[in-house]
Amino acid sequence: MNANTATRALLFAAASFGISLCAAHAANTRKEARIDIAPGGTVNIVNGGGSITLHSGAGHQLLVTYTVHSAKVEVDQSTSANKQRVELLTHALPGEKPTADEAKVDYDVTVPTGVSVNVTSTSAPITAEGISSDIGLSSETGQITVHNVAKSHVNVRSMTAPVSLKDVTMSRVDIQSAGGAVQLTNVNGQLVSVGTTSGNIDYQGDPSGGGNYILTTHSGAIDVTPCYCVRRSQCAIHHR
Amino acid sequence: MNCQQFQETLPYIIEHGGGGEDESHLQECESCASLVQDLRYIAEQAKLLLPMHDPNPRVWNNIEQSLHREGLLPEGRMPRLGHTQKNSTSQAQAKSWTPLGWALALTAVILFAVVLTNYKPTPLQQTPLTAQNSAADSAQFNSDDQQLISQLSQQSPEAQRAYEASLRDVNAYIADAEQAAKSDPSDASAQALLQNAYEQKEMVYQMATARSLP
Numbered sequence: 001m002n003a004n005t006a007t008r009a010l011l012f013a014a015a016s017f018g019i020s021l022c023a024a025h026a027a028n029t030r031k032e033a034r035i036d037i038a039p040g041g042t043v044n045i046v047n048g049g050g051s052i053t054l055h056s057g058a059g060h061q062l063l064v065t066y067t068v069h070s071a072k073v074e075v076d077q078s079t080s081a082n083k084q085r086v087e088l089l090t091h092a093l094p095g096e097k098p099t100a101d102e103a104k105v106d107y108d109v110t111v112p113t114g115v116s117v118n119v120t121s122t123s124a125p126i127t128a129e130g131i132s133s134d135i136g137l138s139s140e141t142g143q144i145t146v147h148n149v150a151k152s153h154v155n156v157r158s159m160t161a162p163v164s165l166k167d168v169t170m171s172r173v174d175i176q177s178a179g180g181a182v183q184l185t186n187v188n189g190q191l192v193s194v195g196t197t198s199g200n201i202d203y204q205g206d207p208s209g210g211g212n213y214i215l216t217t218h219s220g221a222i223d224v225t226p227c228y229c230v231r232r233s234q235c236a237i238h239h240r
Numbered sequence: 241m242n243c244q245q246f247q248e249t250l251p252y253i254i255e256h257g258g259g260g261e262d263e264s265h266l267q268e269c270e271s272c273a274s275l276v277q278d279l280r281y282i283a284e285q286a287k288l289l290l291p292m293h294d295p296n297p298r299v300w301n302n303i304e305q306s307l308h309r310e311g312l313l314p315e316g317r318m319p320r321l322g323h324t325q326k327n328s329t330s331q332a333q334a335k336s337w338t339p340l341g342w343a344l345a346l347t348a349v350i351l352f353a354v355v356l357t358n359y360k361p362t363p364l365q366q367t368p369l370t371a372q373n374s375a376a377d378s379a380q381f382n383s384d385d386q387q388l389i390s391q392l393s394q395q396s397p398e399a400q401r402a403y404e405a406s407l408r409d410v411n412a413y414i415a416d417a418e419q420a421a422k423s424d425p426s427d428a429s430a431q432a433l434l435q436n437a438y439e440q441k442e443m444v445y446q447m448a449t450a451r452s453l454p
Contacts, residue, residue, distance in 0.1 A: 178406040218413035
């Protein structure tokens with residue numbers, strides 16, 4: 001083997017390594033987008049697996065960051081002409097049949113105040129933090145978590161996904177879960193309605209401010225722990 | 241003859257022409273004359289719309305049989321005027337339906353043979369208990385449920401199992417809630433439970449139909 005052939009072989013190996021690196025990088029593609037949305041508009045997110053995290057933000061733009069884990073899926077985004085509705089839809093590319101892992105997309109969305117959010121997921125856990133507008137969350141198996149929400153309408157649908165709401169105040173809460181457990185901590189408002197078929201319902205909070213609290217289950221257990229706040233940040237459990 | 245008597249014989253008049261009394265009434269009564277004129281015109285135009293083929297005698301026989309069965313035609317009444325019946329109804333039927341019956345029987349035998357040829361018995365991996373469960377499942381699920389489960393099985397076996405379990409629970413919920421509501425229809429909470437049970441099932445269906453990715 002002469003020196004020329006050796007150099008060529010080395011170059012070929014280096015090129016192959018580079019291509020492999022690029023392919024690996026392409027498999028985990030992170031993208032960021034700022035999307036204009038009108039005040040009072042709605043963002044709809046449909047995702048199979050992965051995760052979806054929602055935060056509250058200011059301004060009139062959605063800040064969307066998503067990471068795609070394979071080249072077999074992509075995210076379509078569309079906005080209606082009046083900017084009242086934004087759609088983010090994860091879907092497989094034509095002819096591709098991604099596995100559950102390959103189909104995962106991780107979303108992180110910052111939602112301006114007053115913009116409603118609807119999320120539909122299959123197995124992706126959904127977390128909504130500090131959102132100050134109406135929220136509709138639906139998941140088959142992915143954990144649904146809602147924290148620090150006020151004066152909102154929270155609508156949750158779950159098949160077997162566990163549902164956890166904490167510090168959701170002065171809101172209208174409607175949760176339906178077939179088999180997922182529902183845990184409510186410091187949740188209050190004019191209507192708090194939870195219905196499950198077999199999922200347990202656990203309520204800890206202070207319902208003394210008024211409103212209707214309807215907890216219904218067929219074969220699950222209902223556990224209510226009323227907390228009467230002595231001070232703003234202190235909660236004393238009177239009885240269980 | 242007054243108008244009512246005349247109109248009772250109107251079908252006969254239209255088909256065969258009237259007698260002396262009918263003709264004299266037609267000359268006296270402008271209303272009936274106009275009616276007969278209109279009906280004759282309609283009958284003439286209707287003939288132009290239809291192909292001039294007399295239907296197969298079997299058609300008339302079947303119609304006659306149906307009318308007999310329903311009691312609209314008394315026994316022994318002649319069939320359609322002008323239609324010559326060569327065979328009795330039963331003979332005609334026997335002759336016409338026997339080949340069809342043989343053909344159907346032959347088709348059934350061929351189909352059975354095809355099914356038998358392609359039948360591959362699945363190995364018995366299920367325990368007797370799961371077999372019993374499967375039988376119970378089919379009783380628990382209505383046709384819509386079974387269709388939904390079948391569609392989900394093509395997407396993902398895991399989803400199929402999850403939805404089966406959920407539907408089984410929800411159907412049990414509905415059955416219990418229905419029983420409670422029936423036993424005391426005035427019980428508002430029983431009604432609310434029933435409504436909630438149906439909402440749960442609606443939700444499960446909505447989720448199943450919204451599935452897009454594995």
